[in-house]
Amino acid sequence: MKIIHAIFILFSLLVSGSALAQSSTEAELEARAREVGQSLRCVVCQNQSIEESDAVLAEDMRRLVRKRLEAGDSNADVINFMQDRYGDFVLLKPPVQTNTYLLWFGPFILLFGMLFWFVRKTRKRSETSPVIPPLDDEEKQRLERLLGDEQ
Amino acid sequence: MLAEIGQISLIVALLIAVLQSVMPMLGAQKNDPRLMAIGDRAATAQFLCVATAFACLTAVFVGSDFSVKLAAQHSHSQKPLLYKFSGVWGNHEGSMLLWVLILSVYGALVPMFGKNLPTTLKARALSVQGMISVGFLAFILFTSNPFLRLNPVPLDGQGLNPILQDPGLAFHPPLLYLGYVGFSMAFSFSVAALIEGRVDAVWARWLRPWVLLAWSFLTAGITLGSVWAYYELGWGGWWMWDPVENVSFLPWLVGTALLHSILVLGKRHSMANWTVLLGITAFSLSLIGTFVVRSGVLTSVHSFAVDPARGVFILILLALATGGALTLYAVRSHTLRTGPSFGLVSKEGGLVLNNILLIVATTTVFLGTFYPLLVEAFSDSKISVGAPYFDQTFAPIMLLLIGFMGIGPLLSWRTDSIIAHKKHFVFACVLMVIITSLTFFFGKSILGALSIALAAYLAFGTLVAFGRKLKFGQVSLAQSMKLLRHQSGSAFGFFFAHMGMAIAMVGITAMSVWGAENAGVLKIGESLKVASYEYKLETIDAGRRDNFEYLQAGVAVSKDGELLSTLTTERRFYPIRNMVTSEAGIRVRQSANLYVGIGEGNQNDGWIIRAYYHPYVCWIWIGALFMAFAGFISLADSRLRFTVREPAPATAIPSAAE
Numbered sequence: 114m115k116i117i118h119a120i121f122i123l124f125s126l127l128v129s130g131s132a133l134a135q136s137s138t139e140a141e142l143e144a145r146a147r148e149v150g151q152s153l154r155c156v157v158c159q160n161q162s163i164e165e166s167d168a169v170l171a172e173d174m175r176r177l178v179r180k181r182l183e184a185g186d187s188n189a190d191v192i193n194f195m196q197d198r199y200g201d202f203v204l205l206k207p208p209v210q211t212n213t214y215l216l217w218f219g220p221f222i223l224l225f226g227m228l229f230w231f232v233r234k235t236r237k238r239s240e241t242s243p244v245i246p247p248l249d250d251e252e253k254q255r256l257e258r259l260l261g262d263e264q
Numbered sequence: 265m266l267a268e269i270g271q272i273s274l275i276v277a278l279l280i281a282v283l284q285s286v287m288p289m290l291g292a293q294k295n296d297p298r299l300m301a302i303g304d305r306a307a308t309a310q311f312l313c314v315a316t317a318f319a320c321l322t323a324v325f326v327g328s329d330f331s332v333k334l335a336a337q338h339s340h341s342q343k344p345l346l347y348k349f350s351g352v353w354g355n356h357e358g359s360m361l362l363w364v365l366i367l368s369v370y371g372a373l374v375p376m377f378g379k380n381l382p383t384t385l386k387a388r389a390l391s392v393q394g395m396i397s398v399g400f401l402a403f404i405l406f407t408s409n410p411f412l413r414l415n416p417v418p419l420d421g422q423g424l425n426p427i428l429q430d431p432g433l434a435f436h437p438p439l440l441y442l443g444y445v446g447f448s449m450a451f452s453f454s455v456a457a458l459i460e461g462r463v464d465a466v467w468a469r470w471l472r473p474w475v476l477l478a479w480s481f482l483t484a485g486i487t488l489g490s491v492w493a494y495y496e497l498g499w500g501g502w503w504m505w506d507p508v509e510n511v512s513f514l515p516w517l518v519g520t521a522l523l524h525s526i527l528v529l530g531k532r533h534s535m536a537n538w539t540v541l542l543g544i545t546a547f548s549l550s551l552i553g554t555f556v557v558r559s560g561v562l563t564s565v566h567s568f569a570v571d572p573a574r575g576v577f578i579l580i581l582l583a584l585a586t587g588g589a590l591t592l593y594a595v596r597s598h599t600l601r602t603g604p605s606f607g608l609v610s611k612e613g614g615l616v617l618n619n620i621l622l623i624v625a626t627t628t629v630f631l632g633t634f635y636p637l638l639v640e641a642f643s644d645s646k647i648s649v650g651a652p653y654f655d656q657t658f659a660p661i662m663l664l665l666i667g668f669m670g671i672g673p674l675l676s677w678r679t680d681s682i683i684a685h686k687k688h689f690v691f692a693c694v695l696m697v698i699i700t701s702l703t704f705f706f707g708k709s710i711l712g713a714l715s716i717a718l719a720a721y722l723a724f725g726t727l728v729a730f731g732r733k734l735k736f737g738q739v740s741l742a743q744s745m746k747l748l749r750h751q752s753g754s755a756f757g758f759f760f761a762h763m764g765m766a767i768a769m770v771g772i773t774a775m776s777v778w779g780a781e782n783a784g785v786l787k788i789g790e791s792l793k794v795a796s797y798e799y800k801l802e803t804i805d806a807g808r809r810d811n812f813e814y815l816q817a818g819v820a821v822s823k824d825g826e827l828l829s830t831l832t833t834e835r836r837f838y839p840i841r842n843m844v845t846s847e848a849g850i851r852v853r854q855s856a857n858l859y860v861g862i863g864e865g866n867q868n869d870g871w872i873i874r875a876y877y878h879p880y881v882c883w884i885w886i887g888a889l890f891m892a893f894a895g896f897i898s899l900a901d902s903r904l905r906f907t908v909r910e911p912a913p914a915t916a917i918p919s920a921a922e
Contacts, residue, residue, distance in 0.1 A: 147781075152650075154650060160504065165499045200645075200646065201646065202646040203648070204648060205650025207647045212643060212647075216631050217657070220625075220627050220657055220661070221624075223624050223627055224620070227623070231616055235605070236608070
């Protein structure tokens with residue numbers, strides 16, 4: 114179990130730590146533009162990012178993203194710029210703010226709440242009703258022998 | 265004439281459903297066998313009536329009778345026969361009729377297969393099933409009548425929505441509905457059990473095959489929808505976190521939890537409360553899914569008001585079904601007895617954890633889908649929730665779940681300890697280190713490598729758990745083979761479902777880590793580079809075919825100068841509907857798909873070409889189909905056949921009984 118935990122901690126570190134190297138060769142700029150574009154919603158489409166959409170507005174927004182990146186903005190700058198211009202609606206990843214606390218933290222509060230409830234309940238129940246220890250190896254062998262006879 | 269027969273059949277079905285919802289319930293209360301027996305006959309009669317109505321509507325579509333408004337709006341005399349059939353449910357009214365048809369089929373199966381069920385339980389469940397029918401039949405008759413006539417009669421129909429002119433429509437909605445509506449059995453029997461105040465292993469063993477059936481259909485339906493969207497929408501996504509997809513995913517997640525908790529209830533008599541609650545929730549989410557999509561509330565809050573009658577009806581039905589069942593649960597759940605206790609580390613404990621994680625995952629998807637609506641309804645601001653949100657909330661929860669899936673099946677019932685599985689963990693770790701290093705060496709992504717290793721760990725855990733059932737290594741190979749033949753259907757089901765999950769995870773990881781895409785405006789002869797592939801626009805062709813205009817591009821894909829394939833992609837414009845659809849050009853291989861789509865453009869500037877490299881994307885669907893297949897295999901389990909006899913106390917080999 115510990116190993117699994119360690120892996121997950123590692124996992125989450127990697128996810129959060131995947132900061133982008135800021136370099137401005139063309140290919141890297143394009144890759145960054147695509148990454149930014151995938152987190153921005155085409156505001157006239159249904160649930161499509163500007164990278165996926167064929168709409169004219171999406172095309173304009175893609176161009177705008179590339180222009181800002183070429184001008185030397187960081188990814189976060191571009192996203193902030195678009196947010197100022199189009200509002201929270203443009204962000205496919207909603208910002209963490211008062212009206213999204215439930216959205217962001219709800220699932221995790223529920224997770225810990227339910228885990229807490231489960232651990233407490235099993236503890237309490239095992240106190241009231243003693244758990245019968247599992248069969249040891251010798252007992253298991255005896256059981257196998259007995260069952261083997263039956264077949 | 266046909267339309268009138270259909271109409272009358274529906275009205276009769278509604279009357280029968282009213283009878284079915286009142287009489288058996290009354291009979292169960294008074295313990296009157298004659299009243300209870302009405303339930304059986306009513307369920308069968310209701311099915312016959314709805315089937316007649318559905319047959320009539322199909323005949324109207326196939327016979328191109330455009331005096332019926334629905335056919336005039338959604339069919340066309342020149343349409344291929346397949347689409348005349350599938351066009352029946354390619355619209356709101358028809359799809360609701362299909363829904364009710366499937367509901368009545370499940371209802372009619374209860375008396376057929378439930379001869380040994382306790383009479384009061386069966387009567388009450390049929391009564392609840394009848395109530396659901398009443399709601400839906402009334403909804404159809406009063407707000408969405410498929411049999412309305414049209415005057416004057418048009419010369420020809422308007423044709424089916426072009427996006428729906430695809431074999432996908434023939435299979436995707438029926439499978440999805442077989443899943444959605446299948447959970448109505450879990451709902452009805454949960455409500456009946458709450459009224460009876462009795463949930464036991466017999467109840468669980470009777471219900472489990474129905475849950476399995478519904479779950480398998482839903483899995484297949486969602487998979488098919490994903491494949492359909494992949495080749496039809498033209499931008500290479502297999503899952504878009506689109507609200508409409510999400511609402512079909514919600515009952516699937518809860519259904520998966522239900523499948524596992526009902527297993528515990530059937531074998532260990534524990535988790536009765538929980539199972540009943542999941543049964544109610546799974547169907548409530550199915551209802552939300554059906555209705556929310558049908559009412560159009562998801563596209564925007566405002567389209568709800570387009571047809572207020574439907575919207576309000578929907579909301580009332582939803583509130584009655586879900587609210588009623590949950591209230592009943594709140595009042596009656598204490599009457600259900602709690603089963604024997606179990607340790608934190610035990611198979612039951614693992615399954616509770618599975619349930620917790622699945623419920624949290626469901627909550628995440630639910631919030632992600634409906635939160636924008638809530639924000640819009642209660643404030644002036646508007647927000648969007650897209651893939652990045654789910655990547656950060658849903659994905660870690662699922663990874664955690666997969667982490668537990670690798671060990672859970674190895675635990676023994678009642679009580680176990682982690683230390684007892686030390687050897688397994690050591691092996692698993694060694695395997696994971698090897699897989700991680702290998703994948704990292706070839707793939708150059710630590711995240712991808714770890715994720716693939718996790719999939720390998722899941723596959724390893726599943727293999728070991730299945731191997732232990734066969735006593736692999738403990739007895740001779742011949743004996744293991746003999747044990748293999750004697751494994752129960754659910755043992756195979758477990759194996760294929762969990763393996764399917766591992767396979768799908770490889771595909772999902774590969775797609776998100778190593779998938780590549782590029783887009784550009786190309787003239788003939790120009791090319792795009794995607795990963796190590798070169799996509800060259802060779803030909804452009806335009807013209808008219810059938811009922812659409814097309815723009816077709818031939819794109820040659822080569823790697824290291826060697827031509828692999830020439831893909832053809834199309835963009836179609838349907839003048840009757842003023843709609844554009846796309847047909848992607850795909851080269852399907854087990855190891856990677858090459859995918860190309862064409863957008864707008866002209867001779868002077870060139871055309872928008874989107875090119876993709878999709879490694880192992882097929883594994884996602886193969887894995888998902890494994891899961892659906894696994895559910896059907898489990899159904900073959902003879903122990904699931906319902907008998908009145910209580911299961912004999914453990915006389916079977918313990919490992920085979922697990």
